[in-house]
Amino acid sequence: MIAALTLAAGALAGLAVGMVAHARLRPRRPREERPTATRQILLPFTGTTLSRRALEAALRLARVEDATLMPAFLATVPLHQALDSPVPRQSAIGMPLLEAIEQRAVAEGVPVDARVERGRSYRHALSRLLERERFDRVIISAGDDPRTGLSGEDLLWAIEHADAEVMILRPAPKDARVVSARGLAGHF
Amino acid sequence: MRSSPERGHYKIFLGMAAGVGKTYRMLQEGHAELENGRDVAVGLLETHGREDTARLAEGLELLPRRRVEYREQPLEEMDLPGILRRRPEVCLIDELAHTNVPGVEHEKRYEDIEDVLAAGIHVISTVNVQHLESLNDRIAELTGVTVRETIPDGVLGRADEIVLIDVSPEALLDRLRAGKVYPAARIDAALNNFFRIENLAALREVALRQVAEEVEAKRIVTEQVGTRNELLAEAAPQAVGERLMALVEPYPGAQRLVRRAWRSAQRLGSQLDVLWIQRPGQRLSAEQESCLQALRTLCSVLGANLLVEQSDMLAETVARVAAERGTTYILLGRSRERRGLARLRTPLPQQLMRRLPGVDVRIVADRSLRHEATP
Numbered sequence: 185m186i187a188a189l190t191l192a193a194g195a196l197a198g199l200a201v202g203m204v205a206h207a208r209l210r211p212r213r214p215r216e217e218r219p220t221a222t223r224q225i226l227l228p229f230t231g232t233t234l235s236r237r238a239l240e241a242a243l244r245l246a247r248v249e250d251a252t253l254m255p256a257f258l259a260t261v262p263l264h265q266a267l268d269s270p271v272p273r274q275s276a277i278g279m280p281l282l283e284a285i286e287q288r289a290v291a292e293g294v295p296v297d298a299r300v301e302r303g304r305s306y307r308h309a310l311s312r313l314l315e316r317e318r319f320d321r322v323i324i325s326a327g328d329d330p331r332t333g334l335s336g337e338d339l340l341w342a343i344e345h346a347d348a349e350v351m352i353l354r355p356a357p358k359d360a361r362v363v364s365a366r367g368l369a370g371h372f
Numbered sequence: 373m374r375s376s377p378e379r380g381h382y383k384i385f386l387g388m389a390a391g392v393g394k395t396y397r398m399l400q401e402g403h404a405e406l407e408n409g410r411d412v413a414v415g416l417l418e419t420h421g422r423e424d425t426a427r428l429a430e431g432l433e434l435l436p437r438r439r440v441e442y443r444e445q446p447l448e449e450m451d452l453p454g455i456l457r458r459r460p461e462v463c464l465i466d467e468l469a470h471t472n473v474p475g476v477e478h479e480k481r482y483e484d485i486e487d488v489l490a491a492g493i494h495v496i497s498t499v500n501v502q503h504l505e506s507l508n509d510r511i512a513e514l515t516g517v518t519v520r521e522t523i524p525d526g527v528l529g530r531a532d533e534i535v536l537i538d539v540s541p542e543a544l545l546d547r548l549r550a551g552k553v554y555p556a557a558r559i560d561a562a563l564n565n566f567f568r569i570e571n572l573a574a575l576r577e578v579a580l581r582q583v584a585e586e587v588e589a590k591r592i593v594t595e596q597v598g599t600r601n602e603l604l605a606e607a608a609p610q611a612v613g614e615r616l617m618a619l620v621e622p623y624p625g626a627q628r629l630v631r632r633a634w635r636s637a638q639r640l641g642s643q644l645d646v647l648w649i650q651r652p653g654q655r656l657s658a659e660q661e662s663c664l665q666a667l668r669t670l671c672s673v674l675g676a677n678l679l680v681e682q683s684d685m686l687a688e689t690v691a692r693v694a695a696e697r698g699t700t701y702i703l704l705g706r707s708r709e710r711r712g713l714a715r716l717r718t719p720l721p722q723q724l725m726r727r728l729p730g731v732d733v734r735i736v737a738d739r740s741l742r743h744e745a746t747p
Contacts, residue, residue, distance in 0.1 A: 252624075259673060264520055265508055270675030273512070276638070279631050279674075286628060297624035299666055300673045317662065 223251035224297075226319040226348070227285070230258050230306050230333040232277050234363045238325035238353045239285060246294045251320065255285040256299040258309040258334075267302060275300075284363055307338040311345065319348045326354040377492030382485070383533040384468070385498045386583060388575040389567070391544055391553030392537045394498035395419070395466050399428040401496055402464045406432065413460035415488070416450040416481070418467050421555055432464070442473045449473050452484045455493070462494045469503035469523045482527045501579040504528065511578060515571040528582070536583045541572035581641065584613060614642035617694055618676075619704040621648060622656065622663040626705070627670055632736050633703045634674045644676040645697055649689050652682050687723035694728055701732045 257278035303309030618633035620626040
């Protein structure tokens with residue numbers, strides 16, 4: 185009986201020692217779950233696609249600068265609605281792309297922390313985001329179609345008003361490669 | 373000192389579109405009240421030239437409209453001071469989403485109605501579902517038509533009774549073609565624009581869901597009046613439809629979970645609650661504050677409800693909130709690796725499944741890691 189009790193106590197003690205040792209030796213939690221005060225790179229977008237070159241540049245810079253990539257979906261709210269109204273229709277467009285960007289960033293080991301912002305216009309949404317948070321760098325993809333997304337005037341405004349380095353990327357006219365929701369792994 | 377009168381009873385007839393019979397039903401209700409010996413008056417009636425509606429109004433006291441001058445044009449509006457002077461027991465006021473001519477007491481008719489209710493007068497009114505502010509975006513998406521006259525959702529929330537006037541899209545189109553909704557000159561335009569069967573089917577679905585949600589919201593409020601034990605006794609009350617709940621913490625990956633939960637909610641056509649259980653006294657770092665703010669904005673943009681509860685008892689609190697909200701689906705991210713004695717505890721998903729029988733518990737994977745795990 186005493187032998188059995190001794191054996192059981194020994195086994196328990198061994199288990200406890202093993203658990204403590206494992207806890208000490210276990211790898212640290214992934215970096216994504218441990219946000220630290222690093223540089224932040226804002227990557228705003230408005231539509232269903234984003235220039236692949238712009239995303240690649242943002243990821244490259246984020247890696248080099250040990251920065252967090254912050255893709256931000258900008259939505260507009262019509263004047264007859266309250267500014268804090270939900271925008272499900274636009275979200276249905278923006279959320280899959282946000283997911284695609286995040287998946288790409290995580291796969292490349294770049295910390296990512298997404299944002300969404302509303303405004304009366306895309307510029308207004310961007311300005312609200314810039315007011316609310318600090319960014320070290322803003323990377324904006326200049327699209328070919330001025331009717332959608334941030335216009336040339338908006339880009340100039342960003343250069344003048346953003347309290348951060350602003351990088352505007354305009355892919356070569358023949359570079360039509362984009363990131364879209366089609367690149368998502370699995371259903372979303 | 374004279375005490376203020378008790379607020380009147382507020383009943384709203386809700387429809388998916390013009391022509392479903394809201395005004396007709398309102399007038400029928402007025403006749404029924406009159407026959408029961410109550411003092412009934414019509415504060416505002418819009419017949420839109422419909423003869424059946426005008427005929428039904430006969431026998432009811434119709435309060436005169438007042439003339440209002442706007443930009444040198446004489447216009448007519450509901451006479452709010454006249455209604456308050458006349459002080460009937462029951463007042464019928466059509467089209468509560470109407471925007472008043474500038475210069476009268478209120479900008480919107482639903483605000484006039486608040487004054488009437490505050491005077492202790494019971495009100496019966498009408499509105500179409502596309503006028504609700506939160507549905508405006510969705511209805512524009514469904515129908516391609518943006519409605520300018522919107523009302524806050526809280527207007528429906530303040531009603532004591534909401535009655536859905538439902539007809540099938542086919543029946544409404546027959547009514548329209550027979551000239552019972554618009555005059556002959558407007559029928560073709562209506563059929564080619566708003567009154568398409570796919571629009572009406574979508575609006576009907578939205579209206580039905582809206583009423584179901586109002587009923588559900590009132591059920592939740594009623595339940596919250598009970599004691600905690602009474603609440604827990606009903607582990608998972610039957611909801612009208614699906615209701616999702618995502619469990620989050622303020623860290624960047626939580627947004628991914630919320631987005632996935634929202635997409636699932638969209639597919640199921642259901643509401644989404646996002647719950648964070650904060651430990652009492654827990655202080656947030658600057659990064660966590662920032663993540664929490666980002667979560668708030670995301671939930672607001674998506675139309676999800678962010679709930680923050682303070683508790684040390686994670687599973688128990690989730691179960692309580694899920695029971696209160698009528699949750700049918702719980703989504704949570706993968707747990708952190710547990711250390712030491714924590715490994716002896718039952719994992720949260722199992723605890724939730726035990727506490728919430730009949731509620732689905734789903735662990736949301738991180739899709740971007742899928743290929744890494746493939747041998």
